Amino acid sequence: MYQVGNLVKELSDKHGRMRESLMPILQEIVQKHNYLTDEAMVEVARELDISAAEVYGTASFYTFLDTQVKGKYVIRVCKTITCSMKGKSDIIQTLEDMLKIKIGETTTDKQFSLIETNCIGWCHKAPAILINEMPYTELTPEKVSTIIKDYMQK
Amino acid sequence: MENKGLNKVDLIFEKIEPKEVLIKAFKMSSAEIIQNMLDSGLKGRGGAGFPTGLKWKYTAAEKSSEKYIVCNADEGEPGTFKDREILERVSDKVHGGMAIAGKAIGAKMGIVYLRGEYRYMLPKLMIELDSFHKMIKEIGYDFNIEYRMGSGAYICGEESALFESIEGKRGEPRNKPPYPTVSGVFDKPTSINNVETLVTAMMIIQHGAKNFTQYGTKDSRGSKVFSVSGDTPTPGIFELELGMTVQQFVNVFGDGDTKAVQVGGASGFCVPRKKFAETIIGFEGVPTGGSMKLFNSSRSMYNLLHNYLDFFTEESCGQCTPCRVGCQQLLKGVEKVKKGEAKSTYLNELMKLADSMKIAAKCGLGQSVGNAFKSIVGNFREEIIY
Ligand SMILES: Cc1cc2nc3c(=O)[nH]c(=O)nc-3n(C[C@H](O)[C@H](O)[C@H](O)COP(=O)(O)O)c2cc1C
Ligand code: SF4
Numbered sequence: 162m163y164q165v166g167n168l169v170k171e172l173s174d175k176h177g178r179m180r181e182s183l184m185p186i187l188q189e190i191v192q193k194h195n196y197l198t199d200e201a202m203v204e205v206a207r208e209l210d211i212s213a214a215e216v217y218g219t220a221s222f223y224t225f226l227d228t229q230v231k232g233k234y235v236i237r238v239c240k241t242i243t244c245s246m247k248g249k250s251d252i253i254q255t256l257e258d259m260l261k262i263k264i265g266e267t268t269t270d271k272q273f274s275l276i277e278t279n280c281i282g283w284c285h286k287a288p289a290i291l292i293n294e295m296p297y298t299e300l301t302p303e304k305v306s307t308i309i310k311d312y313m314q315k
Numbered sequence: 316m317e318n319k320g321l322n323k324v325d326l327i328f329e330k331i332e333p334k335e336v337l338i339k340a341f342k343m344s345s346a347e348i349i350q351n352m353l354d355s356g357l358k359g360r361g362g363a364g365f366p367t368g369l370k371w372k373y374t375a376a377e378k379s380s381e382k383y384i385v386c387n388a389d390e391g392e393p394g395t396f397k398d399r400e401i402l403e404r405v406s407d408k409v410h411g412g413m414a415i416a417g418k419a420i421g422a423k424m425g426i427v428y429l430r431g432e433y434r435y436m437l438p439k440l441m442i443e444l445d446s447f448h449k450m451i452k453e454i455g456y457d458f459n460i461e462y463r464m465g466s467g468a469y470i471c472g473e474e475s476a477l478f479e480s481i482e483g484k485r486g487e488p489r490n491k492p493p494y495p496t497v498s499g500v501f502d503k504p505t506s507i508n509n510v511e512t513l514v515t516a517m518m519i520i521q522h523g524a525k526n527f528t529q530y531g532t533k534d535s536r537g538s539k540v541f542s543v544s545g546d547t548p549t550p551g552i553f554e555l556e557l558g559m560t561v562q563q564f565v566n567v568f569g570d571g572d573t574k575a576v577q578v579g580g581a582s583g584f585c586v587p588r589k590k591f592a593e594t595i596i597g598f599e600g601v602p603t604g605g606s607m608k609l610f611n612s613s614r615s616m617y618n619l620l621h622n623y624l625d626f627f628t629e630e631s632c633g634q635c636t637p638c639r640v641g642c643q644q645l646l647k648g649v650e651k652v653k654k655g656e657a658k659s660t661y662l663n664e665l666m667k668l669a670d671s672m673k674i675a676a677k678c679g680l681g682q683s684v685g686n687a688f689k690s691i692v693g694n695f696r697e698e699i700i701y
Contacts, residue, residue, distance in 0.1 A: 179483075180482060180483040180484070181481065181482050181483045181501075182483065183483035184463070184464070184466065184480065184481075184483050185463075185464070187466075188431075188464055188466060218485060219483065219484060219485055222468065222485040222486060222487075222632075223431075223465075223466035223467055223468050223486070224466070224467035224468065225431045225465075225466035225467035226466050226467075240622075241393045241394075241622065241626065242393065242394075242545075242608065242618075242619055242622045242623070243393075243394065243544045243545055243608060245618070245622060246545065246546075246614065278432075278467070279391070279393070279469060279626055279629065279630065280391065280392070280393040280394065280395075280626075281432045282390055282395065282396040282399050282430075282432060282433070283396060284393070284394050284396060284542065284544035284545075284550070284608070285396065285542065285543065285544045285550035285551045285552070286550070287544065291432065294434045294435040295435055296432075296435060
């Protein structure tokens with residue numbers, strides 16, 4: 162759980178207080194804090210003068226606007242056909258072993274979340290994952306374990 | 316049928332002086348630009364293939380002080396990655412194409428809707444957009460572009476869902492009519508075009524409509540950027556002339572053992588080996604937004620079908636029953652047949668369901684689930700059953 166503090170006000174000053182400002186505001190909260198708390202959504206509703214249900218309804222539609230606790234680094238493994246054909250399962254196995262969590266879970270120290278996602282546009286360099294915004298492609302178990310070790314040291 | 320064979324083309328990534336092309340375009344009247352598009356025969360590169368000239372003509376005809384040109388960079392179709400490559404390599408041409416479209420339809424505002432999965436590109440794109448705005452100013456023209464980000468929803472590539480998303484709402488497709496040309500984003504007349512369409516439009520202004528029509532066939536003019544993946548020794552992005560057969564494509568990109576090619580992604584069609592020679596890639600045969608996935612004989616077509624149905628079940632916006640329930644039932648249905656819990660004739664029922672979805676679903680997502688379903692089940696029935 163994080164405190165939104167002045168963030169929502171700052172973001173509303175930056176993106177505006179119109180209905181169309183909603184997505185950019187929610188997106189930036191997620192960029193900073195990894196997911197949306199109820200408090201954050203209520204605060205956004207107040208700032209934009211719309212109902213909290215509208216904010217929740219919008220947020221819950223979009224897979225990247227998480228309303229459940231997520232770690233600092235969200236790992237999204239592409240599960241669409243080419244990545245599946247080119248070794249996605251080995252990548253997931255490696256990640257699960259390293260992080261000691263299953264798909265859909267977050268590590269207890271809230272550093273990593275591991276989820277599957279639909280096509281991320283790197284089929285020619287499958288298998289591919291996103292860690293927050295960054296794509297990593299042409300992965301092997303060795304490659305992915307080096308990448309995760311780097312993140313663990315951050 | 317016209318068959319042009321497989322020819323590489325260099326139009327989309329060709330080095331040009333964007334400023335000169337824009338100066339040329341801004342000297343033209345709106346009607347002249349639109350006529351160029353009509354003469355070129357350019358059809359939208361986002362999948363649906365609506366003639367770009369007509370779209371611009373209809374939007375231009377609307378009387379409104381506020382109009383928009385929206386660039387669809389949502390690129391969520393499985394197997395498509397060409398728009399990302401285009402934006403990475405020639406964003407100046409995307410922005411330029413938007414300005415030209417803006418001139419044609421009478422819009423001073425452009426919005427690029429970029430999928431959330433591509434957010435990592437944003438810092439570089441912002442720098443390039445800055446230079447673009449400076450250049451436009453130097454020319455003495457008034458046109459402004461903004462970027463809006465998606466947040467991981469395939470349906471937001473559908474034009475009206477995309478508008479809803481820009482407006483800060485759930486990405487649920489609207490009823491049509493009214494069409495975007497009349498009432499699009501913020502309920503203003505809008506032309507929405509795919510990334511590649513806009514770049515192609517700019518190249519048509521550069522080289523002339525006539526030059527463009529030498530490529531492709533009567534129904535599918537020009538060239539197109541293909542995203543090639545799957546069982547191929549050479550995956551990647553290739554710009555090819557339209558009008559080749561799947562066989563010609565496989566001869567170049569296959570691994571010698573190609574069993575099927577999925578043309579157009581999850582919402583496209585599966586072409587089996589026995590139909591390679593007779594199937595043209597283009598609007599007269601199998602249309603495609605550019606996704607070409609090759610499968611060799613080691614691959615299970617049941618896995619392919621299951622993967623796609625799983626995709627649609629997750630990505631259906633849930634707004635209309637034929638699609639929401641239909642996707643779930645197709646998925647459960649093939650699982651049951653595979654496990655032997657339902658007879659193989661149950662597939663016939665599922666085929667009918669796919670037909671009903673084509674008629675009854677509200678938007679292109681639900682309407683095209685049947686494309687992959689019917690072509691995979693129709694051609695690889697044994698693999699689905701056993
Ligand atoms: C479910 C669905 C997803 C779509 N996704 C995209 C997309 O990612 N990119 C795109 O350009 N068009 C997409 N389209 C097509 C758009 O609705 C629209 O036709 C297109 O952006 C128009 O541009 P064009 O005429 O230049 O092709 C999608 C359509 C549907 C039904
Ligand atoms: S067809 Fe599917 S995606 Fe389209 S409106 Fe209906 S439920 Fe939503």
